Amino acid sequence: MRFAFTDEQAMFRDTIRDLFADLCPPEAVRAYTQGDARRVEGLWAALAEIGVLAALAPRDSGGLGMNEVDLIRILEEAGYAAVPEPLMEHAAVAVPALASAGSDLLEPALTGQSTVTCALETGPVVAGLVVDAIVAQVGDDLLAAVTSWDAAPLSSIDGSRRLGEVTFDGSAPLIGADAVLASDRAVLGTAAQCIGVARRLLDATVEFTTQRHQFGKPVGSYQAVKHHLADVRIGIEFAAPLVYRAAWSVSRPTLGADTRGRDVSMAKAAASDAVDRACRGALQCHGAIGYTYEYDLQLWLKRGWVLSAAYGDARRHRKRVAESLGI
Amino acid sequence: MRFAFTDEQAMFRDTIRDLFADLCPPEAVRAYTQGDARRVEGLWAALAEIGVLAALAPRDSGGLGMNEVDLIRILEEAGYAAVPEPLMEHAAVAVPALASAGSDLLEPALTGQSTVTCALETGPVVAGLVVDAIVAQVGDDLLAAVTSWDAAPLSSIDGSRRLGEVTFDGSAPLIGADAVLASDRAVLGTAAQCIGVARRLLDATVEFTTQRHQFGKPVGSYQAVKHHLADVRIGIEFAAPLVYRAAWSVSRPTLGADTRGRDVSMAKAAASDAVDRACRGALQCHGAIGYTYEYDLQLWLKRGWVLSAAYGDARRHRKRVAESLGI
């Protein structure tokens, strides 16, 4: 019983954090989000190079044979950097699904030649306009590997989503992967990103309110601001462990789907609440400047809003927890 | 269209406020609550004398022919003074019910020779151990005038409740009064008391935090305390008008029971939330001293807790509003 990340996991996290800081600064996020850039220059190749894309594929199929615990802090960092590409959908959901199915779409996905998203819920598909393939849920719990489809563009409040209203015919081959597991992976990965977004919003707001003066004092010295931000910090402090714990649960094939599902839903419920609180606190403590399109805070605010609802909002996951508790 | 009380109504309110301050100070509330006194010395007679008990009975049956709008501020003041006797049950529910039924129990109730409570919900009866008669709901919407019953005492967190587990046989005469109207009157009267309790908690806390110093400053000068109490004030500011408006609706026999019921439920939902917030804010801003039995604040805290739930808590009444909105 040891609830801690290994030094290797911490180093991997730090490496990726630096990589995001290098290759995916706010300007890059903004360019992608505004549609000025089709992709984040050099990022996908670098992620393939360093093994993030292949993390969840077993070694014998060309992957790194890592598990969700190894990847969870990476996805958290993706939220912290507001990485606009479908990294979670590709690395955390599509790759393990394609691997377990032995699909020939796996290899280009590992090398980064292709980008694969997933379509596990009704409604628009993230990056549906950008990707080369889609791992789509069909029927109750079957997955199909879709390579040709029609996508009608839909604009999201968060431009980085590149939403597509996707339609495809029945010719897409079914792949023998577990759709419930895929869905739990997407929920978990989204929860991790929520934590990262919340951390960034908090850091940015602490910095801003320390610099910004009103009435001759730093804004951050007012007790009301202090308590807003303390509550943001508390929300993150007690949501993150549930996310890490759920990563462990998903990484344990022996664990029952019920327990796994409950752990994942607890993580998303807490992470959605944490990022919601972070969005409110960050905007209110910034004041008008935080409300502008020109100022970078909006990149994280919008990411927070969409990820809080993506793959089920807090109440939907609390409902799932309630059912699993038999109440 | 004029949403304001008349000068007469304001004067009546002020008179009763002074009367409560005279005859029902905290020591009297405490004595009654602790069971040291069977009744509040002289209060009931004075209320009969001044006409509060007879307010809602028509003149031709010996009453003052007032309506709920005339009485609502009186009940609010009863909350402000934490009047421990079943004034609301007697004056706002039993008297109009007995009057409309032409019951011979009315006359002693108007003169104050008798005290009558009501039993409109399942569960223990307020003042069931004290009163001379009970207006009880039997079946779906019938009322009975009960004069003999067995009452097993139940202790409440608020000792002033004098709760009784009441049982009576079928011999009690039915009275032809509207049980739904009686219930709406009880909900309305409880909402008004909630507002009064909340106002008293706020006044007491403003006074305390202005006197009490910590770290060389008045506690009330800290922004966290200011914002707690501002929120208490805002809660009261926007709940009270719904209570007054509901009083008007109940006073209009022409108004449909649906509209009346919705107005009453809106009032109770808002008043319960307001007094809950007042209880939290008052205790937290007082700190340890407010948590003690010796300090009078507890008299209002407990009254707030029980009245917030009495005759339906906020969520039950929001549910009723939702149904009336067809959602």
Place this chain on the structure above:
Amino acid sequence: MNLDPEPRHVEFRHECREWLNTHKPTVPIASMDTLEGFEEHRRWERVLFDGGWSVPAWPTRYGGRDCDLIEWLIYEEEYWGSGAPGRVAANGLSLLAPTIFNFGTSRQQDLFLPPMASGEHIWAQGWSEPDAGSDLAAIKTTAIRDGDHYVVNGQKTWCSRGAFADWIFCLVRTDSDSRRHDGLTYLLVPADTEGLERRTIGRLDGVPGFAELFFNDCRVSVDNVVGGEGRGWKVAMATAGSERGLSLRSPGRFMAAAERLTAMVRDMVDRGEAVDPTLRDEVANIWIRTQAYRWQTYLLAAGLMDGAEIGPEASLGKVFWSELDLELHATALRLLGETAEVANGNDWLDGYVFALAGPIYAGTNEIQRNIVAERVLGLPRR
């Protein structure tokens, strides 16, 4: 107390509703934050004015109907309930007009009020500066007297409608040695004044919701001072009261939104879609709070009509309506679920972004709560 509408009110409401239903644009018009939409909204102001429904609470000689407060509240309920376009003239009508009525010379009243009512002059507010937000008294923009003009230099920001407005009502420092609340003056500046440059600022979703204004040696006539040189703070605070209070955000606006919200839930129910009971509870709560704001306002109105003044109590309302508006729209988005993010034709999302500014502008809600605590409750300042 008498909550039965008087016959004249019933009639007034009916007339207002009829007129709006007959004259309101049949198709939605473009956003007032685009040049095209701004002019469409200006034309709508003119239609309102010609129909006598632009400024019903104003005296008839300025194009109004001498409505009393109750009638004005009814008008607002009908206006927002009708789904008519937003008021591009709102800043002038609710923030500046009360000031001109209270502090303006009769010449200023004759000069500025009629074109404000007709939409000929659309006004923007020029108060905030990069370093003077919540702390308005930190204003740096100077207006130095030179003959019968002031020479204005400085920068203003967060000016709603500022991009296309015809006039700006500003707070400037006419005594450059003065500090804080002293030496400020309330000055009306034509937007076409030479040396005045504007730059639009996008709100969260990129819509250019405000402008920054740069004053470079702008010469403004001394006749454009309202309330006297150096008395700007006092004059402005009178407006701030109305900004927080009734005139900016009347209950009618939120009642209409709450109606749309409950209608959305009813439609979901009718379509047999599952509505999460916790959301049903939230919607009921929103509806109750909207009614609470309505009745608190009618209570306040009766007091005002009896001669009471609206003081720091205005801050109670500002906190309440701004947080109600935010939760109302957040609830709507929760009802939409994962499609809430889709911007295409999503009025709730647009309304949410707008509502997010509510707890910030016109004095942050933190400032408002301080005012409630110190000036309504009387808690010690320090």
Place this chain on the structure above:
Amino acid sequence: MNLDPEPRHVEFRHECREWLNTHKPTVPIASMDTLEGFEEHRRWERVLFDGGWSVPAWPTRYGGRDCDLIEWLIYEEEYWGSGAPGRVAANGLSLLAPTIFNFGTSRQQDLFLPPMASGEHIWAQGWSEPDAGSDLAAIKTTAIRDGDHYVVNGQKTWCSRGAFADWIFCLVRTDSDSRRHDGLTYLLVPADTEGLERRTIGRLDGVPGFAELFFNDCRVSVDNVVGGEGRGWKVAMATAGSERGLSLRSPGRFMAAAERLTAMVRDMVDRGEAVDPTLRDEVANIWIRTQAYRWQTYLLAAGLMDGAEIGPEASLGKVFWSELDLELHATALRLLGETAEVANGNDWLDGYVFALAGPIYAGTNEIQRNIVAERVLGLPRR
């Protein structure tokens, strides 16, 4: 990361559960705030001690089992899950013991720890004073050196267990000229010291939950100073850390309460009673937050076992568990509806009254949030 319990943990948990189920009182015992109940609880402490389950985390030579932090957390989960009585020795064990282990002389350790573990000495805290609550440094009680004794004069209040405790651990001012944090000393006072008077204070429901202590020329041996004269603040703050942190309120206590809460809802469902869906949502949220506290604690424990220190982060936990506890019990009362007020055998009501003190004691949550903001986030003090 490995969340599979090690065999030794499984065994430990099993052994602990077995022992508690065999030895815990079969009938509920009286409140520890009555003399009778106090002594019953003291006897239970002795039973725990004899079974080796009183202080499992202590060294064996003081009656412990040298448990590591993980085992202690398991022990706490089992202890509270078993429904065994509350710990009348809790104040000594969680607030004083860490201080004696860290700052006490070996003589003091030998003298005070064994009787604390066995329940022979029940300790109460004597820190707060009428004018020194949140502002602890305002302590006025003096202890003036006189030979090998101190002469103590002053008043302490809010002393849980203070009515019947055998010993009091106090903060006193040994330098009467000193101010604020200087000149304070951590002093252990026998409750039977001549001149020490106690008066009980009732909590909200009248239960005598605390005592006031009046010191009139009480002579206390200088041997009873912990950590050296004048170093009381530093010594006390180390305890304050543990007071806010793990040792006072471990997750096990709240996990057990959350289990009872969910069980109550399941019973209602089984009995076919309607459960308001908004309450079902609240209960799920309570359960999630309890698990959040549990896993945050295991994460913290791994860090501590790697040599990390628990600093201001302790304040995060204090805010979280105290507000969780309050909402947990408030939710239970809402489930009980209008019968929630009935005190007869209503453990939820008793627990609610107890929980109401949580956001106040051990430093109000306002103070805790200041600490989080200033010392965890690094926001400017002023």
